[in-house]
Amino acid sequence: MQYTGTLKKMRVSTDTANQAQYQLPVGDNLIDMNALIGQPVSVSYSGNIFCVHCQRKTKKSFNQGYCYPCLISLAQCDSCIIKPEKCHYHEGTCREPQWGEEHCFSDHFVYLANTGNLKVGITRHVTDGISSRWIDQGASQATVMLRVPDRLTSGRVEQLCTRYIGDKTNWRTMLKGAPQQQDLIALKHDMLEKLAPELEEIISEKGLQAVTTVDDLAHQIAYPVNQYPEKIKSINLDKENTFSGTLTGIKGQYWMLDGDRVINIRKYAGYEVLFEA
Structure with missing residues (x-):
């Protein structure tokens, strides 16, 4: 399956056993991420960023997804x-x-x-x-x-x-x-x-x-994790526009992938990507 659109922080809830449940918004799509634990996934970043509030195209994301005008004007971005x-x-x-x-x-x-x-x-x-x-x-x-x-x-x-x-x-x-x-x-x-x-x-x-x-x-609270990383290697979408691997777990707003790699999905809210699984 393939989905194209802007990322947003994963939506979270818990099931009856208090295990965290994750859904990933990509554009208008909402993807069940728990079902993908143990499966191969890939993300390709287009280079475009759109403000999560006003949808303005911006060269840089501030405060996890906002453009600069929104950063300095919105109450939700105030210190x-x-x-x-x-x-x-x-x-x-x-x-x-x-x-x-x-x-x-x-x-x-x-x-x-x-x-x-x-x-x-x-x-x-x-x-x-x-x-x-x-x-x-x-x-x-x-x-x-x-x-x-x-x-x-x-x-x-x-x-x-x-x-x-x-x-x-x-x-x-x-x-x-x-x-x-x-x-x-x-x-x-x-x-x-x-x-x-x-x-x-x-x-x-x-x-x-x-x-x-x-x-x-x-x-x-339990988390859907098959394997925790031994030595954490952080993925930076601004430097590494494409990554792929087996999704070994999710905790907080982080994905864990094989090779001890992790990525903070919330950090890249507003980034336009192609997600494949």
């Missing part, structure tokens, strides 16, 4: 998306106030995840207990720690947590295999105890509903 504690809506300087109201003023969840290293993060959506963000990051374990009413508060809480643990995923560690299991519930309660004075300050400032705890549920 506060990466660092939510810097949300500036209350200052009247949000790039797109309506977008901010829709995306930043709803419940956010602060979580702990095991991606090979323990990390803290935030997400807006937890469907059937699982957040797509956990799958995108290749988390094998995750638990929600707190619910807060807006993005700014989630950023403040996340920053408090980073005194004790990181907020980044080491993608190389994540791709080297299933991590050692951790007692996330115990770690969650230890973190809540450490943060108690600061969380009380946020509650006194913003009200009783500003910070609420959630049930002690630790989620396990």
